[in-house]
Amino acid sequence: MSFDARIRAAIEGDIRSGALRPGDKLPSEHELAAQHGCARATVSKAMAALHHAGLIERRRKAGSFVADQHVHSAVLEVPDLAQLIEARGHVYRWQRLSREQDGAELHVTGLHYEGDTALALESRTIAVATVPDAMDESFDAIAPGTWLLAHIPWTSARHRIRAVGASAEEAQALGIVENTACLILERSTWRADAPVTTVRQVFRGDLFDMVAHFEPSPR
Amino acid sequence: MSFDARIRAAIEGDIRSGALRPGDKLPSEHELAAQHGCARATVSKAMAALHHAGLIERRRKAGSFVADQHVHSAVLEVPDLAQLIEARGHVYRWQRLSREQDGAELHVTGLHYEGDTALALESRTIAVATVPDAMDESFDAIAPGTWLLAHIPWTSARHRIRAVGASAEEAQALGIVENTACLILERSTWRADAPVTTVRQVFRGDLFDMVAHFEPSPR
DNA sequence: CAGTGGTCTAGACCACGCA
DNA sequence: GCGTGGTCTAGACCACTGG
Numbered sequence: 001m002s003f004d005a006r007i008r009a010a011i012e013g014d015i016r017s018g019a020l021r022p023g024d025k026l027p028s029e030h031e032l033a034a035q036h037g038c039a040r041a042t043v044s045k046a047m048a049a050l051h052h053a054g055l056i057e058r059r060r061k062a063g064s065f066v067a068d069q070h071v072h073s074a075v076l077e078v079p080d081l082a083q084l085i086e087a088r089g090h091v092y093r094w095q096r097l098s099r100e101q102d103g104a105e106l107h108v109t110g111l112h113y114e115g116d117t118a119l120a121l122e123s124r125t126i127a128v129a130t131v132p133d134a135m136d137e138s139f140d141a142i143a144p145g146t147w148l149l150a151h152i153p154w155t156s157a158r159h160r161i162r163a164v165g166a167s168a169e170e171a172q173a174l175g176i177v178e179n180t181a182c183l184i185l186e187r188s189t190w191r192a193d194a195p196v197t198t199v200r201q202v203f204r205g206d207l208f209d210m211v212a213h214f215e216p217s218p219r
Numbered sequence: 220m221s222f223d224a225r226i227r228a229a230i231e232g233d234i235r236s237g238a239l240r241p242g243d244k245l246p247s248e249h250e251l252a253a254q255h256g257c258a259r260a261t262v263s264k265a266m267a268a269l270h271h272a273g274l275i276e277r278r279r280k281a282g283s284f285v286a287d288q289h290v291h292s293a294v295l296e297v298p299d300l301a302q303l304i305e306a307r308g309h310v311y312r313w314q315r316l317s318r319e320q321d322g323a324e325l326h327v328t329g330l331h332y333e334g335d336t337a338l339a340l341e342s343r344t345i346a347v348a349t350v351p352d353a354m355d356e357s358f359d360a361i362a363p364g365t366w367l368l369a370h371i372p373w374t375s376a377r378h379r380i381r382a383v384g385a386s387a388e389e390a391q392a393l394g395i396v397e398n399t400a401c402l403i404l405e406r407s408t409w410r411a412d413a414p415v416t417t418v419r420q421v422f423r424g425d426l427f428d429m430v431a432h433f434e435p436s437p438r
Numbered sequence: 439c440a441g442t443g444g445t446c447t448a449g450a451c452c453a454c455g456c457a
Numbered sequence: 458g459c460g461t462g463g464t465c466t467a468g469a470c471c472a473c474t475g476g
Binding site: 149154155156183211213214 | 293299400
Binding site for chain 3: 028029030041044047048058059060061062063064
C-alpha cells in the first residue's frame, strides 16, 4: 500500500473507531511525515484527501482537526430506468404518448414499462434553443432521456422528490386507482446555465423506491 | 489563481462548452506541463482532481480521456428536521410518543412538529450494544436523531425513499386522512459495521419534499 | 512573529499495458 | 520496448493567522 493510502487509512481508522473524536487535533504535517518516514508532500496529499472527504478540518497555523459529524447529505442513485428494469430481469419499453412543439419548447410525454406494467409516467420539456437536434427526433422509439444523454454535453441538475396521490389522468395512464401514492421525481438540467430539459416522472409508489448512501469515507 | 486551479478550469471549461466531447483524448501530463509552464507534479494533481470528480478517465500508456456522461448520481440533502423547520421560519418541536426496551434494542416513536402541525412520524430502533448511553436517556425532550448525532462517532448510512399511502395509525398521528400520500425515509446507520440505529420517518407528502443536486464539476 | 497548511519544483523510480 | 500515469522526494517560498 502507498504511503498516501496508509496515512489516510490510519487516521480514518482512528476517527471511525472513536479513538479520535470530533474536535481533536491531529499531528502537524511535519510530525506525521516523521512518524511515517515519508516526505511532507505525501502527508499533505493524504490530508487534502481527508479534508476533501469531509473527515477533517484544516486551519493555517492552528492545525488539522477531526470534523464535526454531519449526516446531512448522501449520494442518491438517480435511476436510468432502462438499466434499472433490465437489472431486475424484466423487459424495458418506452411508449410515447404525445409530442408537441410550443415555440422554443418541445413537450413529450410517455410511459416507461417494466414488462407489461407501466412503471412511470413522464412529461418532459426540452429547450429547443439549447438542443436544436431534438426537433428532428420523434421520440417514438427512444425515450427522450436516453436520447438526450447521448446528444448533449455535460450538465448540472436539480432534483426534487415528493410523494403525491395520483391524479385521475395519471392514474389512468399508469393503470392504478386515483389518489394512489406515487413518488414524483422532477429534474431540471442545464448546460452551462442554459436550460436543457425539465422532466417530471410519476412512479407507482408500490413498485419503486430510491436508494441513497452516506459514506463519510474517502471512497 | 494557482496553476492547479488554472489547469482544472481550462479543461473543465472545454468539456462543459462542448469543445471537448466524451471520449476525446487529452494531452499527456508532460505536454500539459509544457503548455502551462509548470512541473508535471502540478499537472498530475489537477488531473487527479478531475478524475476524482468523474470528469475524465485515465489509463496508463493510453492517456487521459473525457469521461462519458453519467447522470446517475446526485447529492441528496438529508434534512435535519429542526434546522429545516427553523429555516422555514417555524417553531420546531419533538413529541415523544413511546419508549420501550426490548432486549438489545431500544424502540422510540415520536412526532416532529412544524409549529402546531405534525410534519413527520418517526419510529426508531437503537442498538443498545453499540450505544449503551442511550439506555439512560428518556428522549422525552430531545429527538433521538439529535441526541445520537452528538453521542456517536462517525457512521455510514443507507437511505431508502418511497411513497406510501398512510396507514390508519399513521394518519391519525399526523392528523391526516388515511391513505394520503406520504414520503417515507428509512435510514440505517452503522459505526464500523456495528448497527447503530434504524429509523423510519413518515412525512406528510403535501408538506415535505427532498432536493438533490447533480454537479459534474469538482466542487 | 513563528508555525501551519498551500503550493510548487525538478528531478526520480515504478507498474502497467499497448504496440 | 517505451510512453503513460502513479507515486514519491527533499527541498523551497508564500499566505495566512493564532498566540
